[in-house]
Amino acid sequence: MDFRTGPLMYALAAAVVVFVIAQSLFFIIKAWKRARELGVESEKLRQTVISSALFTIAPAVSIFATVLALASALGIVLPWIRLSVIGNLAYETVAAESALGVFGSSIAEPITDPEKFSTVAWAMTIGSCFPLVLLPIFCKKIHKAMGKVTSKSKTANVLGNILGTAAFIGIISAFIAKSIASAPKDGQSAGVLSVATLLSAMVFTIALDYLCRKKELKKLEPFVLPIAMFGAMGIAILLTQILPPDIAGLTWR
């Protein structure tokens, strides 16, 4: 029996999955009840659920693909666990690679020694757990400080909203710049496909938003982003099929 994919690992993965779902359900139910108390319409909440679930499908499939990327070295179960709690591919890969590096091996080859596996599992866990130590101490303080600043005056509240939007635009900008011009050490460089997908997603979103406004299609609104995303991903497939390979595969460097 491969220790990496034995019943024990599956049992641990099941416990993690149940935990994440239980926590999410707990907070959803509490927020839903509170929203109803405040008079928020059920329809608005239902639309939030539908649009968030649809929005998540494509990125979640891509996260699943990253589970597969780590599976040849670590077995399928440990990456599954790690990417269900806190993890992301970049961090997990670096942590696993660094732990295996001290044994002189790498994630390019399957782990056959339980001690190496145990070291990797501990390194991934200790490295990634820090936000869960910080949150119980600082989350409330940060929110209280934010509340104090924004409730001080109307001007501070307006500025707070502008800076909140600007911070989020900052995050979007990083990923857009990555799609336009990056060339990471491992992973895909920006090129024809990434830019074409980016532009297609933008065009689809603007067109669908326009349609929603002009035709007053309220019911279409929650689907705008998921449709635009899947449409743009479809364009990536289409371009790979119809363009000559050296153009479709062209990256800037």
Next chain:
Amino acid sequence: MEKKAYTDKVHTWGKIWSLSALAVLYAVPLVFSVRYNVFPQLNLLLKALSAVIPIYWGTAIVEVLTYTPMLGAGGTYLSFVSGNIANLKLPCAMNAMDRAKVTASSEEGELISTIAIGVSAITTTVIIAVGVLLFLPFAHFVTDEGSAIKPAFENVIPALFGALGASYFSKYWKLSILPITAGVIAYIFLPTLPVGTMIFITIVVSLAGAFGMYKLGWVKGE
């Protein structure tokens, strides 16, 4: 008064769930080590961690400070347990709040953000679990070199942020020009920069630009 009571409760629940998540997280390597009687040698583990901790614990501090005000209390506790914040949970919450026409600083925004992130966490967890248990034999359709649908999943990031960007940039184009330009220029000179570092750069540029424009009266807010 009532609002305070609800958010205070969220923080109490959040603390309990965060500490429970820590216990679940550590149970994985602990149970494995006990079952196979293979605890890592401390010196080797410390050597491995010496490369990881300075970067990731530092990043954790920056992430907690950056994302907490944007996610709302409930959304913050949920996001940091289920992970993939910048590339999934935060965009999902911002999209939901934008469509519901509420802001993160309002109580309704807090509630919409919590529901959006909770649904996103469940959807992700279920898709990964179903993928591992049912679709593993077919996973090569997504990952194989030459697979027809591989380009779609290699380009999830441009698809996601293109769609999200369009809806934000059309509303806040003045705020968007500076950080995008800064990001592209930074990548031209430093193409291998990790996106985590880039996020830090573009947020700082975006905040400084927005503050300057607000002071100059170029942006007024709602």
